[in-house]
Amino acid sequence: MLAIIDYNLGNLKSVYGALKRIGLDPIITRDQDVIRQADGIVLPGVGAFPVAMENLKKYDLIDVLNEKKEQGTPILGICLGMQILFDWGYEVEKTAGLGFIPGTVEFMDIDEKIPHMGWNQLHFNQKHPLLKYINENEDVYFVHSYYAKCDPQYLVAYSDYGKANITAIVANKNVMGCQFHPEKSGTVGQNLLKAFKEMISC
Amino acid sequence: MLTKRIIPCLDIKDGKVVKGINFVGLKDVGDPIELAKKYDLQCADEVVFLDITASYEKRDIIKDLIARGASELTIPLAVGGGIRTLDDFRTILASGADKVSVNSAAIANPQLIEDAAKEFGVQCVVVAIDAKKRDDGSGYDVYVKGGRENTGIDLIDWVTKCQSLGAGEILLTSMDADGTKAGYDIDMINAVCQVVDIPVIASGGCGSIQDIIDVFEKTNCDAALVASLFHFDEATVEDVREACRQHHINVRRAK
Numbered sequence: 001m002l003a004i005i006d007y008n009l010g011n012l013k014s015v016y017g018a019l020k021r022i023g024l025d026p027i028i029t030r031d032q033d034v035i036r037q038a039d040g041i042v043l044p045g046v047g048a049f050p051v052a053m054e055n056l057k058k059y060d061l062i063d064v065l066n067e068k069k070e071q072g073t074p075i076l077g078i079c080l081g082m083q084i085l086f087d088w089g090y091e092v093e094k095t096a097g098l099g100f101i102p103g104t105v106e107f108m109d110i111d112e113k114i115p116h117m118g119w120n121q122l123h124f125n126q127k128h129p130l131l132k133y134i135n136e137n138e139d140v141y142f143v144h145s146y147y148a149k150c151d152p153q154y155l156v157a158y159s160d161y162g163k164a165n166i167t168a169i170v171a172n173k174n175v176m177g178c179q180f181h182p183e184k185s186g187t188v189g190q191n192l193l194k195a196f197k198e199m200i201s202c
Numbered sequence: 203m204l205t206k207r208i209i210p211c212l213d214i215k216d217g218k219v220v221k222g223i224n225f226v227g228l229k230d231v232g233d234p235i236e237l238a239k240k241y242d243l244q245c246a247d248e249v250v251f252l253d254i255t256a257s258y259e260k261r262d263i264i265k266d267l268i269a270r271g272a273s274e275l276t277i278p279l280a281v282g283g284g285i286r287t288l289d290d291f292r293t294i295l296a297s298g299a300d301k302v303s304v305n306s307a308a309i310a311n312p313q314l315i316e317d318a319a320k321e322f323g324v325q326c327v328v329v330a331i332d333a334k335k336r337d338d339g340s341g342y343d344v345y346v347k348g349g350r351e352n353t354g355i356d357l358i359d360w361v362t363k364c365q366s367l368g369a370g371e372i373l374l375t376s377m378d379a380d381g382t383k384a385g386y387d388i389d390m391i392n393a394v395c396q397v398v399d400i401p402v403i404a405s406g407g408c409g410s411i412q413d414i415i416d417v418f419e420k421t422n423c424d425a426a427l428v429a430s431l432f433h434f435d436e437a438t439v440e441d442v443r444e445a446c447r448q449h450h451i452n453v454r455r456a457k
Contacts, residue, residue, distance in 0.1 A: 011297075013298035115324060184300065
């Protein structure tokens with residue numbers, strides 16, 4: 001069973017719909033017992049970093065997410081859900097993230113229009129099972145003003161925006177994340193979710 | 203590199219698409235979701251639903267449509283029309299929209315932009331602006347109530363203020379160009395793009411594929427809003443993308 005974590009942050013309908021389309025039957029939940037039984041976890045999120053962490057605390061979800069990470073359950077963070085996988089976020093104020101992937105999330109201080117909004121091409125940094133059905137240079141849909149900075153060993157794919165490389169897909173063992181919205185990225189996004197589905201034994 | 207976006211816009215009244223539409227190949231005549239799915243399959247970059255339902259009581263219909271759109275579309279959905287309060291934002295976003303566009307209400311209460319940006323994030327706050335060149339040619343005035351009322355507010359002052367209040371995007375409609383099918387208002391779009399650092403969607407006047415090429419080549423806008431060209435099947439989104447590619451305009455590489 002795949003659990004979509006509901007921590008009251010942004011709309012889950014699109015994520016749910018996209019996972020349904022690839023043949024999964026996800027459960028939208030904040031129930032720890034349900035999450036404990038999950039074979040895979042999707043952590044969505046739209047909004048601000050501090051609010052996301054505050055809500056995870058409010059619903060008492062941090063311990064159970066840690067448990068699942070330690071157990072090796074595949075976890076996929078999407079957009080803000082990816083950003084909070086890192087150690088620290090600097091949106092609004094310095095806030096500790098989940099710390100599942102070493103790195104920080106910082107304002108995109110570049111000479112381009114912010115937010116980085118629209119379709120941009122994926123460039124691969126390393127091989128990864130998430131890329132199984134995706135080709136280099138395919139476009140995905142981004143909308144964000146902050147971006148993750150991490151060691152290249154965790155960087156799976158990135159996009160060019162002006163002079164910056166925008167972290168697009170990250171992975172640290174069973175913990176994965178994408179800055180773009182696979183549920184809004186047409187067939188390319190669907191193909192990423194399909195690859196994630198294959199990592200889940202259900 | 204970020205691509206230029208091509209965005210079909212659907213005018214919706216009481217849950218049905220209005221304006222003359224060529225319905226060939228659609229299962230349910232006038233169903234916004236069927237039409238939006240057609241554009242999704244053509245790899246449009248986003249879809250806009252503009253709700254022109256007059257009565258407030260019937261506005262639940264749009265909520266159901268958005269929920270269907272969110273579960274069936276694979277591209278972002280923006281919704282505008284009749285947004286007045288923070289609660290309206292909340293309702294539309296909770297129904298599954300990715301962005302909300304606000305027009306007259308932002309003029310009446312600019313604080314709404316800031317409040318919405320703080321609560322939901324700048325990325326989902328689109329400020330839609332209808333503007334028209336002043337008779338003396340000294341600049342542009344912002345209009346509200348579907349273009350019926352001149353606010354006397356200068357366009358450049360207003361877009362600058364929108365950006366500082368936290369708007370994530372500007373949807374700029376030229377009333378002079380709208381409905382003419384004679385091309386986008388290049389001068390007005392340039393005037394706005396020069397003063398803001400947030401994305402700008404050009405709207406009004408699109409009558410041909412060449413008009414879309416022109417607006418991308420002659421302005422720094424990020425997206426082009428298209429209605430009748432697509433609705434009447436005069437061109438598909440893919441036709442536009444192919445023409446853009448030939449002009450070395452960076453667009454989504456789909457299919």
